[in-house]
Amino acid sequence: MESQVRGGTRWRRFAVVMVPSVAATAAIGVALAQGALAASFSVSGQSFKVTADKLVGQNFVQYGGVAEGVDSKGNKVSHPVAVSGFKTAQITNMCQSVVTPLFGTSVTLVLKAGDKGTKIRAENLYLDVESLDADAEFKNIDIGVAAGSTKTPGIQPGTKADPNGFAQQADEAILRDVEQTAWATTAGTFKLPDLNLRLNVGDPKKYECY
Numbered sequence: 601m602e603s604q605v606r607g608g609t610r611w612r613r614f615a616v617v618m619v620p621s622v623a624a625t626a627a628i629g630v631a632l633a634q635g636a637l638a639a640s641f642s643v644s645g646q647s648f649k650v651t652a653d654k655l656v657g658q659n660f661v662q663y664g665g666v667a668e669g670v671d672s673k674g675n676k677v678s679h680p681v682a683v684s685g686f687k688t689a690q691i692t693n694m695c696q697s698v699v700t701p702l703f704g705t706s707v708t709l710v711l712k713a714g715d716k717g718t719k720i721r722a723e724n725l726y727l728d729v730e731s732l733d734a735d736a737e738f739k740n741i742d743i744g745v746a747a748g749s750t751k752t753p754g755i756q757p758g759t760k761a762d763p764n765g766f767a768q769q770a771d772e773a774i775l776r777d778v779e780q781t782a783w784a785t786t787a788g789t790f791k792l793p794d795l796n797l798r799l800n801v802g803d804p805k806k807y808e809c810y
Contacts, residue, residue, distance in 0.1 A: 646671075647730060648698040651809040652691050652714075652778040657725070659687035660738070663747035663767035666760040667728035667783040679783050681728035683761065685753045686773070691720040695809035708800045708807040713792040724788030726756040732780040741770040756786065779810050 646669070665683040670676055693715040699708050714720040747755055748763030755761055800807040 646698060646700075647781050647783055648696060649809045650697075650778065650780045650782065651695045653693040653776070655689060655691045655773075655775045655778060657686035657689035657773045657775075659752050659769075659771065660773040661685045661750040661754060661767065661769045663750070663755065663761055664765055665728065668760070669784065679728070679730065681730060681783055683726060683728055683756065683759060685724075685726045685756060686722070687724065687753050689722045689725050691722070694720055697804075697808040699804040699808065705801060706804050708804045710798050710800060710807055710809070711792075712796045713794055716794045718793035720790075720792055722787045722790045724753055724786075725790070726753075726759075726786045727782055728784040729780055729782045732778065734775040734778045734780070736776075737774040738770040739772040739774075741768060743768045745769060 662682060662684045665681055667679045667681045668676065691714055694711075694713050696711045697708055699706050701707075745767050746763065747761055747765045747767035750767050750769045755763065
């Protein structure tokens, strides 16, 4: 089976996500624009879309989990997700968008960064993903390991995940032409060069990343 091949395996529509949350970035946009945010953050309860030309991540792990949050009515919500973690990651030409209903219309927050030659950089990055389309390549991949035995960065502290459940890991993951929907993210450090953030009122189809 192709899933058992190690090193250089390329997959389409692989269930792994590599780009952080637009909602989190909006909340701390000033700090990110000035440099690096040296503190973990997380956002959940609302999905968001992301595109990127390329992501290269080192020390990749992936396992099943549950993203929890609160919806617009204050109700607790849970979503089954594929949690992907990286010790370090570099992202080229990223777009993130999230749509919020407001006053009878929609407001779309769009964030763009890393599109002028300087890559986005993140450390200890974890993402809770619902879907992903991408061309992917993994180096020295190990499939079918127990989630609790994965190498660095391992299972994210506080994450609802079965330590004995299915997991996989690789020395490096390379994704190109990324389109994804995700629910949450955390990062120890996240630096966004050339940050551009806009709020757009009206039909979300005109403004979303895809």
